[in-house]
Amino acid sequence: GIQVEQSPPDLILQEGANSTLRCNFSDSVNNLQWFHQNPWGQLINLFYIPSGTKQNGRLSATTVATERYSLLYISSSQTTDSGVYFCAVGGYSSASKIIFGSGTRLSIRP
Amino acid sequence: DSGVTQTPKHLITATGQRVTLRCSPRSGDLSVYWYQQSLDQGLQFLIQYYNGEERAKGNILERFSAQQFPDLHSELNLSSLELGDSALYFCASSPRTGPSPGELFFGEGSRLTVL
Numbered sequence: 001g002i003q004v005e006q007s008p009p010d011l012i013l014q015e016g017a018n019s020t021l022r023c024n025f026s027d028s029v030n031n032l033q034w035f036h037q038n039p040w041g042q043l044i045n046l047f048y049i050p051s052g053t054k055q056n057g058r059l060s061a062t063t064v065a066t067e068r069y070s071l072l073y074i075s076s077s078q079t080t081d082s083g084v085y086f087c088a089v090g091g092y093s094s095a096s097k098i099i100f101g102s103g104t105r106l107s108i109r110p
Numbered sequence: 111d112s113g114v115t116q117t118p119k120h121l122i123t124a125t126g127q128r129v130t131l132r133c134s135p136r137s138g139d140l141s142v143y144w145y146q147q148s149l150d151q152g153l154q155f156l157i158q159y160y161n162g163e164e165r166a167k168g169n170i171l172e173r174f175s176a177q178q179f180p181d182l183h184s185e186l187n188l189s190s191l192e193l194g195d196s197a198l199y200f201c202a203s204s205p206r207t208g209p210s211p212g213e214l215f216f217g218e219g220s221r222l223t224v225l
Contacts, residue, residue, distance in 0.1 A: 030210040040196060041219055044114075048213040086153065090211065096204075097166045098143060098214060100153040 002027045006101035013077055014109055021072040021104045023087030031090030031098060032063055034072050038083045040084070046085075055077040077108045113137065116201050116217035118183070124225055128189040131220045135182055135203030141211055142184040143202040144176055153200065153205075159184055160207035191224045198222075 003026035007037065013019055023032075034046040047054050047061040054061055058078075063070040074081055084103040113136035123129055134141050144156040155168035159178035170176075173191075178184040188195060198219045205212040 031212075037214075041221075043200065043216040043219075045213065045215060050210075060147060084153055088153075088214070097154060097158070097168060098211070100145075102152045 001097065002029070002089060002099055004087060004089055004099055004101035006085075006087055006104050007103060009102070009109075010050060010105045011076045012109065017077050017108075018073070018075045019077060019106065021074070021085050021106075023070040023072070023089075023092070023101055025068050025070075025087075025089050027068070027091045029065060029068075029089045029091050030069055031088075033088045033098075034061055034070070035086045035088065036081075036083050037086060037103070043086075074106075077106075079108045079110055082106055082108045086098060112215040112217065114201060114203050114215050115218035116199075116220050118220055119218065120221050120223075121223065122189060122223045125193060127191050127224075128187065129191065129222065131186040131188070131201075131222075132202075133184045133186070133201030133217060134171065135184070135201075136215055139203035139205050139215075141204045141207050142178055143181070143204070143214065144170075144184070144186050145200040145202065146193075147198040147200060149197070156186070158207070188222070193215050193224050196222055196224045205224050208217055 005024045036044045051065045087101045092097045115134040144155040156170045158166040191208045202214040202216045
């Protein structure tokens with residue numbers, strides 16, 4: 001089945017810094033989402049982005065499907081951005097399975 | 111609020127017992143997914159249903175079973191519980207099935223503790 005790798009696994013930044021999180025996948029995808037899991041365990045939808053670029057405030061994401069990767073950009077980090085960021089993908093060959101990467105744990109220090 | 115409702119939010123039980131977790135999808139969504147998240151781990155895909163039929167299966171244990179009812183709510187049954195089954199169980203829903211099921215929305219999860 002499709003493999004999903006996220007990097008870096010951990011990231012510690014000062015408030016106000018910018019960051020780039022990466023998601024690589026091993027096969028063509030027709031479904032890709034970014035989620036933020038906050039410290040209370042809730043999964044928050046950030047972007048549904050199987051291809052192209054989207055922006056929402058300080059966050060933006062780009063998926064280059066032909067090169068099998070997606071990037072999540074966080075600018076001017078705030079302490080509330082802390083948590084784990086997951087990428088989840090569904091491939092053409094994987095039928096209905098939506099597979100999650102292992103996540104990037106982001107810690108923003110005041 | 112994602113529109114996906116999971117009950118119970120917390121559950122504490124003993125080894126060997128059986129529990130049922132319930133999920134109501136967003137209005138209009140026909141697909142339901144179940145995931146397991148053990149402590150500080152990623153989300154492991156368990157099973158997916160579309161309009162009452164099983165459509166995809168992950169590494170779901172034989173002690174676990176699920177179904178989706180005609181009103182589209184779903185239940186995940188966990189039996190002969192072991193300590194290692196302690197985890198956060200998430201349900202998600204999406205409009206469709208197949209390789210392009212649309213955006214998934216998650217409930218707040220059911221936290222199961224097995225003592």
